[in-house]
Amino acid sequence: MHVLIINGSPRIKAHSNTDKILEKFTKGMTSKAATFKQYEISDRKQWDDIRKAFDESSEILIAIPLYVECIPGLLIEFLETLTPKKGDARISFILQGGFAEGIQLRCGEEYLKILSENLGCTYGGTLVKGDNFSIRFFEGEQRDKITSRYEEMGCEYAVNGNFHSEKCRKFTGPEILSAPVRLFVGLLQKTLAKKMFARIAEGWGCTKPLDYRPYQ
Amino acid sequence: MVLIVNTTFDRSITDELKKQMDSRNIDAKIIETDSLRISPCIGCNFCWLKTPGECSVKDDYEIILKNLPHADQMWVISDTALGFLDHKGKNIYDRIIPIGTMYLKFVGNQMRHVPRYDKRTDVGIIYTGNPDVEYLKKWNTRAALNFEAGSLGVFSTDEIKEAVSCMC
Numbered sequence: 001m002h003v004l005i006i007n008g009s010p011r012i013k014a015h016s017n018t019d020k021i022l023e024k025f026t027k028g029m030t031s032k033a034a035t036f037k038q039y040e041i042s043d044r045k046q047w048d049d050i051r052k053a054f055d056e057s058s059e060i061l062i063a064i065p066l067y068v069e070c071i072p073g074l075l076i077e078f079l080e081t082l083t084p085k086k087g088d089a090r091i092s093f094i095l096q097g098g099f100a101e102g103i104q105l106r107c108g109e110e111y112l113k114i115l116s117e118n119l120g121c122t123y124g125g126t127l128v129k130g131d132n133f134s135i136r137f138f139e140g141e142q143r144d145k146i147t148s149r150y151e152e153m154g155c156e157y158a159v160n161g162n163f164h165s166e167k168c169r170k171f172t173g174p175e176i177l178s179a180p181v182r183l184f185v186g187l188l189q190k191t192l193a194k195k196m197f198a199r200i201a202e203g204w205g206c207t208k209p210l211d212y213r214p215y216q
Numbered sequence: 217m218v219l220i221v222n223t224t225f226d227r228s229i230t231d232e233l234k235k236q237m238d239s240r241n242i243d244a245k246i247i248e249t250d251s252l253r254i255s256p257c258i259g260c261n262f263c264w265l266k267t268p269g270e271c272s273v274k275d276d277y278e279i280i281l282k283n284l285p286h287a288d289q290m291w292v293i294s295d296t297a298l299g300f301l302d303h304k305g306k307n308i309y310d311r312i313i314p315i316g317t318m319y320l321k322f323v324g325n326q327m328r329h330v331p332r333y334d335k336r337t338d339v340g341i342i343y344t345g346n347p348d349v350e351y352l353k354k355w356n357t358r359a360a361l362n363f364e365a366g367s368l369g370v371f372s373t374d375e376i377k378e379a380v381s382c383m384c
Contacts, residue, residue, distance in 0.1 A: 009259065010256055010257060010258045010259050011258060011259040011260065012258075015260075042258070065259065067257065067259070067306075067310050068306075068309045068310055068312070068313070068359050068362060069355055069358045069359045069362070070300065070306065070355060070359075071306075072256065072257065072259070072306075072310060073256040073257065073303045073304075073306040073307035073309075073310045074256035074257075074258075074303070076297065076298065076300070076301075076302065076303040076306050077256065077303035079297075079298055080297045080298065080302065080303060099326075099327045100327070101326060101327065103326060104326065104327070107354065107355055107358040110351065110354070111299075111300060111351060111355070114298075114299040114300070114348050114351055115298055115299065115300075117299070118298040118299050119298070176325045176326065177325070182322050182325065185322075185327075186321065186322050189319065189320045189321060190321075193319075193320065194319065197265065197318045197319070200265055201265045201266065201268075201318075204262070204265050204266040205266060206265060206266045206267070206268065208267070208268050209268065210264070210265070210268050210317055210318050210319065211268065211317050211319065211330070211332060212268040212269050212332075213269060213285070213332055213333060214268075214269040214270050215269065215281055215282045215284070215285050215333075216285060216333065
């Protein structure tokens with residue numbers, strides 16, 4: 001199976017969490033003899049090539065970070081320029097986001113079915129997973145801890161050609177966090193997480209409190 | 217104050233809105249984006265972690281960010297594509313994120329960003345074309361939750377009277 005992969009993140013490749021996920025996912029794919037060509041939507045210079053590849057491909061995978069409950073505006077801008085296929089291709093999606101709960105991604109997932117139809121493709125399903133916000137803040141083993149779970153899903157996709165399996169469905173994790181976990185995470189957000197965010201902000205050159213109100 | 221953002225090139229929509237709003241004495245501010253430069257969100261997270269509340273993309277979106285903390289409602293007028301808002305309409309929503317902070321909390325059983333400002337701005341959509349209306353309604357409700365706000369509904373340009381009846 002040869003797959004056209006489109007990284008639908010507007011963030012440049014170097015800082016793209018979606019790209020780091022794809023690194024592991026494609027490692028799994030290639031271990032099962034699938035091949036792929038990956039493009040980045042963040043690089044407008046690639047748009048002509050992606051359009052051509054879309055026209056010529058029968059197996060398409062778009063990896064997407066959730067932006068306000070749906071797909072990013074930049075990706076929509078690109079997709080608007082495509083000529084819909086005639087049912088001769090299958091399109092699948094990886095949808096990822098920052099919040100940990102699966103429920104946070106369901107509204108976006110629902111749109112991807114509508115999108116597949118509008119692009120004239122058969123829907124190959126969506127691999128849904130959150131809790132990915134911190135990928136860009138880590139390197140090496142720490143980052144691998146978060147992203148390596150996608151390798152197995154790459155194998156699964158290469159074998160099945162879609163994300164309809166039970167394994168893929170379970171990959172999402174809990175739809176909502178249990179009450180004790182919410183209590184713990186809520187407490188963490190009021191204490192340690194605030195300190196961690198402040199440290200990251202300082203490292204990025206931030207000179208204002210994170211709840212600063214510039215337009216009050 | 218009601219903030220109206222028209223992302224289409226069709227000013228007859230806002231002309232009709234003005235007429236209807238004037239007859240009901242609605243305090244409104246209309247932004248026509250056809251003469252503005254509004255880029256997509258690039259997901260840099262600077263608005264949360266580097267320049268809190270300010271967008272790193274220096275374009276004309278700032279006028280919306282300046283008005284949002286003072287608006288009771290925002291209505292986005294948008295063309296549609298692929299069953300959904302077109303990219304210009306979606307960009308208006310994507311670029312709202314500086315009104316949230318990096319801090320997180322649970323609202324009910326789901327995590328949310330802590331809002332930056334005290335004011336909550338409810339959101340509504342007026343669309344052209346033929347989107348998947350049921351999905352768009354569901355999406356707008358869900359999108360509003362991100363700002364701890366409510367959805368004002370989703371209306372076609374043939375339903376401007378109905379949309380104005382939801383304005384205050």
